[in-house]
Amino acid sequence: MRPDFWPALRSxxxxxxxxxxxxxxxxxxxxxxxxLTITLVYAALAxxxxxxxxxxxxxxxxxxxxxxxxxxxxxxxxxKLGVNMWLGMVIAAAASAAMGAAVSFIDYRFRxxxxxxxxxxxxxxxxxxxxxxxxxxxxxxxxxFLPKDKGDILAFQFGGISGVYWIMLAMTTLCVVVNFAxxxxxxxxxxxxxRDNENAAQAIGVGLLRNKTLAMTISAVLTSIVGxxxxxxLAFVDPYLLVSPVLTIEIVLFATxxxxxxxxxxxxxxxxxxxxxxxxxxxxxxxxxxxxxxVYGLVVVGVIMLMPAGVWPSIRARIAxxxxxxxxxx
Amino acid sequence: MDELLQALVQGFxxxxxxxxxxxxxxLVYGVxxxxxxxxxxxxxxxxxxxxxxxxxxxxxxxVSVIFTVPIMIALGALVYRFLIKxxxxxxxxxxxxxxxxxxxxxxxxxxxxxxxxxxxxxSMIESKLFLVGDVVIRGAHLVACIVSFALxxxxxxxxxxxxxxxAIRAVQQEPRAAALMGVDVGRVQVMTxxxxxxxxxIAAALLLPGLPIQPTQGLRFTVITLLVFVLGGMTxxxxxxxxxxxxxxxxxxxxxxxxxxxxxxxxYLIxxxxxxFRxxxxxxxx
Numbered sequence: 001m002r003p004d005f006w007p008a009l010r011s012x013x014x015x016x017x018x019x020x021x022x023x024x025x026x027x028x029x030x031x032x033x034x035x036l037t038i039t040l041v042y043a044a045l046a047x048x049x050x051x052x053x054x055x056x057x058x059x060x061x062x063x064x065x066x067x068x069x070x071x072x073x074x075x076x077x078x079x080k081l082g083v084n085m086w087l088g089m090v091i092a093a094a095a096s097a098a099m100g101a102a103v104s105f106i107d108y109r110f111r112x113x114x115x116x117x118x119x120x121x122x123x124x125x126x127x128x129x130x131x132x133x134x135x136x137x138x139x140x141x142x143x144x145f146l147p148k149d150k151g152d153i154l155a156f157q158f159g160g161i162s163g164v165y166w167i168m169l170a171m172t173t174l175c176v177v178v179n180f181a182x183x184x185x186x187x188x189x190x191x192x193x194x195r196d197n198e199n200a201a202q203a204i205g206v207g208l209l210r211n212k213t214l215a216m217t218i219s220a221v222l223t224s225i226v227g228x229x230x231x232x233x234l235a236f237v238d239p240y241l242l243v244s245p246v247l248t249i250e251i252v253l254f255a256t257x258x259x260x261x262x263x264x265x266x267x268x269x270x271x272x273x274x275x276x277x278x279x280x281x282x283x284x285x286x287x288x289x290x291x292x293x294x295v296y297g298l299v300v301v302g303v304i305m306l307m308p309a310g311v312w313p314s315i316r317a318r319i320a321x322x323x324x325x326x327x328x329x330x
Numbered sequence: 331m332d333e334l335l336q337a338l339v340q341g342f343x344x345x346x347x348x349x350x351x352x353x354x355x356x357l358v359y360g361v362x363x364x365x366x367x368x369x370x371x372x373x374x375x376x377x378x379x380x381x382x383x384x385x386x387x388x389x390x391x392x393v394s395v396i397f398t399v400p401i402m403i404a405l406g407a408l409v410y411r412f413l414i415k416x417x418x419x420x421x422x423x424x425x426x427x428x429x430x431x432x433x434x435x436x437x438x439x440x441x442x443x444x445x446x447x448x449x450x451x452x453s454m455i456e457s458k459l460f461l462v463g464d465v466v467i468r469g470a471h472l473v474a475c476i477v478s479f480a481l482x483x484x485x486x487x488x489x490x491x492x493x494x495x496x497a498i499r500a501v502q503q504e505p506r507a508a509a510l511m512g513v514d515v516g517r518v519q520v521m522t523x524x525x526x527x528x529x530x531x532i533a534a535a536l537l538l539p540g541l542p543i544q545p546t547q548g549l550r551f552t553v554i555t556l557l558v559f560v561l562g563g564m565t566x567x568x569x570x571x572x573x574x575x576x577x578x579x580x581x582x583x584x585x586x587x588x589x590x591x592x593x594x595x596x597x598y599l600i601x602x603x604x605x606x607f608r609x610x611x612x613x614x615x616x
Contacts, residue, residue, distance in 0.1 A: 059423050110606050114422050115365060119556055120605050123598045126553055130598075134591035245549065249430055256427045290441025290545065297434030304417060304428045 005184040021169055025162035031282075033161050039274040040168040041230050046254040046266035047175035048222035051182060053252060054260035056215045057195025059114055061248050062103060062121035065128045066096040066220045068243030070227025072138045075237045078156075079144050080137060085156030089228040093221045100220030104213040125245040132243045144237040156232055164233045171229060172267065175222050180263040182218075191215055192261070253296060257303045259310025268312040273299060332464045337582040343471035345578020346478040349571035350533045351551065352558035353482060354526035360502040360565040361522040362410075362418060364425055368433035370551030372527050376402055376534025377543045378440050381451040391453050391535045392473070398531040406527025410520050418519075433548060440545040453539040470539035477536055481529065482571055489567075498522055502565070557601045563610050576600070 008014070025033055045067065052060045073095060074088035083091070103124070107117055133141040151159030158164045182188045190211045193201040202208055231237045241247065258269020273296060280292035307314040355369055366372075376398055383394040409432060417424050458469030489495035500508035501518045509515045558577050562570030577597050584593030 053423075057423075059426065106606065110609075112605075116605060116609065118426065119560060120602060122553065122556070123601050123605075127595055127598045130594045131591065134594070253427065253430065253434075256423070260423070288442050289446050290438035293434050294438035294442060297431045297438065300431035300434065301413060301428060304424055304431065305413070308417065308420060308424060 005181060008180070018169075018173060022166065025165055030161055033165055035275050035278045035282075037161060037165045037168055037233065038278055039271055040165070040172045041226060041233075042251070042254055042274040043267040043270035044168065044172040044175045044226045045223060045251045046258065046270045047172070047179050048219050048226065049251050050179055050255050050260065050262075050266040051191075051215050051219040051222075054255060054262070054266065055179070055182060055188060055195065056191040056212065057114070057261075058107070058212065058216075059118040059252075060103070060121045060216070060219075061118055061245065061252070062124045062128075063219075063223055063251055064125045064243055064245055064248040065099055066223035067227035067230070067247060068128055068132060068239070069096045069099065070224035071231035071237050071242040072132055072144070072239060074228040075144045075146055075231050076138050079139075079146065084154075085228070085232065086154075089156065089225060092228060093224045096220040096224035097217045100216040101213050104216040105209070108209040108212060122245065125248055129239065129243045129245065132239045139237060139239060141239065143239055146232065146235045146237065149232070149235065156228075158232070161233075164229065167229060168226075168233075171226055175226075176263060176267055178218065178222065179266075182215075183263050187211065187214060195261070250296075253300050257300060257311060259312035259314075262310070262312055265310050265312035269310065272311065333586055334583075335463075336465050337586050338579060339465050339467065340471065341579030341582030342575055343467075343475040343578070344582070345575035346571065347474040347533060347536050347574070348554055348558050348578055349562075349574025350478040350481060350529065350536070351555045352562060352570045352574055353485060353567065354529040354533075355555050355559045356562060356565050356567070356570050357485075357498075357522050358526040359559070361498060362414075362519045364414060364418060364523075365429075365556075366526075367426055367429040367552055368436060368548075369429075369530070369555050370553070371433040371436040371548030372402065372406075372530045373534050373537070373551045374440060374543070374545065374548040375405075375436050376531040377451070377538050377541075378444055378545075379531070380535055380538055381444070381449060381543065384451040391451050391538045392455075395532055395535045398535065399528050402531040403524045403528035407520050407524040409527075410523035414523070415516070415519070433552070437545050437548050444545065446545060448542040448544040450540075450542050451538055455539065468540070470536075474536040477532065479571075481532060482567065485529075486567055494521070554597075557597055560601060561604055 024036060028036065045063070049060070049063050052058050052063075070089070070092045073092040074085055077083035077088040077091060078085045103121065106112070106120070110116075112120060132138045138144075149157045149160060151157055151163070158167055182191070190201070190206045193204070193206050194208060194211060198208065227242065231242065234241075254269040254273055255266040256269070257273060258267065259265025276299075277292040277296060280295055284291050303311060351369070351373065355366060358364055358366060379398040379401060380389075380391040380394045383389040383397060384391065413428060413432065414425065417428060453470065455469040455473065460467040460469065460472065487495075489499055497508070497513045497518050498521075500511065500513055501515050505515050508518075554577065558570060558573045561573030561576060577600070580597050580600055581593075584596035587593075588596065
C-alpha cells in the first residue's frame with residue numbers, strides 16, 4: 001500500500017460525504033431516490049470495469065456477461081430451484097470469476113492485442129445474450145419475475161427502495177475503495193505497466209497472466225454482485241437489459257467520460273450521465289424516445305474531443321493549477 | 331440435399347453483401363488504423379435515407395442510391411475530418427469510444443425522427459423469384475450479389491490502377507514514406523473514410539428489400555461486419571469477400587441444420603475460433 005491510502009481513509013471528508021449520502025432516503029422523494037439508486041448501480045459497474053479497462057488498459061466488452069450472471073443466474077437459482085439468493089449471489093460471483101479468469105487466460109495464451117481482445121470479448125457478450133434468451137432455465141427471452149420484496153434480509157430482500165439504496169451505497173463505496181486500494185498497491189503498478197507496454201512489463205518481471213487474471217477476477221466478482229442487487233431491485237429480470245452488449249457500452253462510456261484509470265473518475269462519469277439520462281427519459285421519453293441516448297452520444301463525443309483524459313482528471317488538474325497560482329500570488 | 335443447396339445459394343448471395351459491408355471497414359482500417367464501431371449505424375442511416383425517399387417521393391431503394399451515396403460520402407468526410415482526425419493516433423480505446431458515441435448519435439437520431447417501430451421500404455423486384463433447378467432465388471438477393479461483386483472488382487481496379495488508388499495503397503503500406511513522396515496523407519484518409527461510408531449507402535440499398543428496419547439494428551450490422559472483417563484478415567480484399575460468404579453460408583446452414591440457439595451462435599463461434607487460431611485471417615497475405 002502506498003502511504004497515502006491510509007491517511008486518505010483517515011481524512012474526514014469522504015466519511016462526511018458518505019454520511020450525508022446515507023441520509024438521502026429521509027430527504028428525497030421516491031422518484032429521485034430511484035434515480036440516485038440507478039446512478040449508484042452504474043457508478044459501481046463503471047468503477048468495477050475501470051479495474052480492467054482503465055487501470056490495466058484491457059478493453060473488455062464482456063462485462064455484460066458478469067452483470068448477466070449475477071442477475072440471471074442468481075434469480076434463476078431462486079425462482080427455479082429455490083436457492084437462497086445470498087447463496088445464489090455467491091454462486092453467480094464464483095461463476096463470473098471463473099468466466100473472467102477464462103477470458104484472461106485466452107487473452108494471455110493467444111497474446112491478443114487490444115483490438116482483438118475488444119472484438120473477442122464483444123463476441124462473447126453477443127453469444128451470452130443469444131444463449132440466455134434461448135435458455136429456459138435462465139428465463140429465456142421473457143425474463144424472470146422475482147418474488148415480492150418483503151424486507152426479509154435473510155432472503156436477500158432489502159425492504160423497498162431505501163434498503164436497496166443503502167446496500168448500493170455500500171457496494172459503490174466498496175468498488176471505489178477497491179479501485180483506490182489497487183491503484184496504491186503493487187498490483188496497481190503492475191497493471192499500469194502492462195497497460196503502458198506489455199512487453200516491457202513482462203521483460204522487467206511483471207507476470208502477465210497473474211496480474212491480468214487477478215484484475216479481471218476482482219472486476220468480475222464486483223460486477224456480478226452489483227448485478228444480483230440490481231436484479232433484486234428491478235424485481236423483473238429482463239435479459240435484453242441485463243445481458244445486453246449495450247449495457248457494457250454504457251458502462252464503458254461512463255467510465256471514459258469520467259476518466260479512465262483514476263479511482264473516482266468512473267463514478268464521477270456515472271454521476272454526471274446516469275441522472276441526466278434517467279431524467280431525460282422520464283420527462284421526454286414519452287414523445288421523443290431515444291433522446292437520452294442521443295444526449296449521451298453528444299456528451300461522449302464532446303468530452304472525448306475537449307477533455308480526452310476525462311472529466312475528473314481535467315477538474316483535478318484545474319484545481320491543482322489554481323492552487324499553484326494562488327500560492328504564487330500570496 | 332435440396333435444402334442444403336438452397337442454404338448454400340442463399341448464404342452465398344447474402345454473404346457477398348456482407349463482404350461489401352466489410353470492404354469499407356477494411357479500406358478504412360488499412361489506411362487509418364481505425365475500427366469504426368458506428369459502421370452498422372451508417373448502414374442503418376443509409377437504409378432510413380432510402381426509406382425517407384420512398385415515403386416522400388415513392389422512390390425505389392435502388393434508384394434512391396443516386397441521392398444517398400453523395401449524402402453519405404459527404405457525411406463520412408465530415409465525420410472523419412472534424413471528429414476522428416483530431417483524436418486519431420491517440421489511444422485505441424478513445425477512437426472506439428468516439429465511434430461508439432457517433433453510433434449512439436445516429437441510432438437515436440433515427441429513433442427520434444422515424445420512431446422505434448419497425449418499418450419497411452419495399453422495392454419493385456422484392457417479390458420476384460427465380461427457379462433454377464429446385465433452388466429458389468430471390469431477385470433482391472441476386473441483385474445484391476451481382477452489385478456487390480461488381481463494386482468489389484471496381485474498388486479493386488481503382489486501388490490497383492488509378493493514381494488515387496496508388497496513393498491509398500501507399501498510405502496503407504507506409505504513411506511516412508507516402509508523405510515524403512508527396513501524397514497528402516490527411517486527404518487520403520478523409521477520402522477513404524468517405525468512400526468507405528459511401529459504399530455503405532449502396533450496401534444498405536442492397537440489403538433493404540424484404541428486411542424490416544428499425545433504429546436499433548445498427549449494432550447487429552457492426553458485429554456482422556466485424557466478423558467478416560476479421561475473417562478476411564482485416565485488409566485483404568479477396569479474403570474479405572470470401573469471409574463474407576463464409577459468414578453468410580454459416581448463418582444459412584446454422585438456421586436450417588442446427589438447433590435454434592446453436593444456429594445463431596455459429597457465426598460467433600467461427601469468429602472466435604478464427605480469431606484465436608488464425609488471427610491473420612482465412613487467407614495468407616501475399
